[in-house]
Amino acid sequence: MSVNLTIPTQQYDPAEIMGALYGPGILGLKGAFTREFAKELGEDIAVLYEEALKRPGGAVGRGPKRHYVEIHPEDIRGFVELATHPWVKAVCETVLGPDYKIVEIGFDVPNPGAENQPWHRDFPAPEDTVKGRRLNSLAFNLTTVDVEPDMGPFEIAPGTQWDDASAFEHEMFPPKEFYSRYEERAEQKMPKMGDISVRSALTIHRGTANRSDKARPVLVLGVDAPGANNHERHDLQVTKAFYEKLPDDLKSRLLCRIVDELEVIVQGHTIEGLMMGEA
Numbered sequence: 715m716s717v718n719l720t721i722p723t724q725q726y727d728p729a730e731i732m733g734a735l736y737g738p739g740i741l742g743l744k745g746a747f748t749r750e751f752a753k754e755l756g757e758d759i760a761v762l763y764e765e766a767l768k769r770p771g772g773a774v775g776r777g778p779k780r781h782y783v784e785i786h787p788e789d790i791r792g793f794v795e796l797a798t799h800p801w802v803k804a805v806c807e808t809v810l811g812p813d814y815k816i817v818e819i820g821f822d823v824p825n826p827g828a829e830n831q832p833w834h835r836d837f838p839a840p841e842d843t844v845k846g847r848r849l850n851s852l853a854f855n856l857t858t859v860d861v862e863p864d865m866g867p868f869e870i871a872p873g874t875q876w877d878d879a880s881a882f883e884h885e886m887f888p889p890k891e892f893y894s895r896y897e898e899r900a901e902q903k904m905p906k907m908g909d910i911s912v913r914s915a916l917t918i919h920r921g922t923a924n925r926s927d928k929a930r931p932v933l934v935l936g937v938d939a940p941g942a943n944n945h946e947r948h949d950l951q952v953t954k955a956f957y958e959k960l961p962d963d964l965k966s967r968l969l970c971r972i973v974d975e976l977e978v979i980v981q982g983h984t985i986e987g988l989m990m991g992e993a
């Protein structure tokens with residue numbers, strides 16, 4: 715008896731996704747969203763940034779003229795579209811497995827006058843990566859502006875997510891003597907509005923000096939495999955009303971508190987080595 719089997723097809727190739735995240739440690743998708751989507755995101759971030767700057771401790775300094783702000787999913791239009799984008803879902807499922815969880819949403823703003831950051835990881839490599847040789851978290855980035863070379867592009871040293879950190883300060887900051895290794899490999903990223911990228915936050919990277927008169931705000935979405943525990947550095951919150959309206963498959967993806975009213979986030983993810991004095 716013959717059985718008619720259909721060859722399974724996938725919109726996004728898991729081997730390509732795994733190859734990129736385990737190889738260079740970064741992957742992008744051009745035109746994932748419309749320019750209008752990125753523009754609205756930029757408008758929402760501008761409001762949130764202004765509010766955060768007024769609150770003591772509302773924005774974390776990440777170097778001169780540079781901040782990070784953790785936000786609430788419902789503070790931005792488009793959270794659902796972002797979190798349920800087929801590419802975002804495919805990348806998360808492929809690299810982190812079927813039980814991945816969203817643990818962080820925030821944004822970085824390198825302003826005019828921001829300087830080169832030290833090369834760094836966003837947190838120390840966990841045992842799962844160091845000994846288990848597996849990535850258990852990802853950071854998605856969505857630019858809200860077209861990035862030009864003078865706007866302090868994000869710079870990354872592909873393949874360095876596997877570098878031994880025993881000589882790094884706080885297991886995150888390689889000594890200056892190692893910089894030639896990162897500089898030789900460095901790639902500057904110049905995404906346009908609507909593009910999205912994903913990286914391991916362990917791939918050594920830095921924000922570069924912004925010599926333009928424009929800020930370069932970029933959204934960050936943090937996603938974990940079970941057991942990665944990055945949620946401990948964050949405080950993802952949604953209101954009951956927002957949660958109830960979410961698609962069912964997104965509800966189970968949020969590692970968050972469900973609250974009656976949103977609480978002000980006490981910014982937790984400070985990276986001491988990036989402060990370099992006042993932001």
Ligand SMILES: O=C(O)CCC(=O)C(=O)O
Nearest residue numbers: 776822824868920921932
């Ligand atoms: O400038 C960027 O896009 C990233 C900045 C960064 O790596 C950080 O503040 O940890």
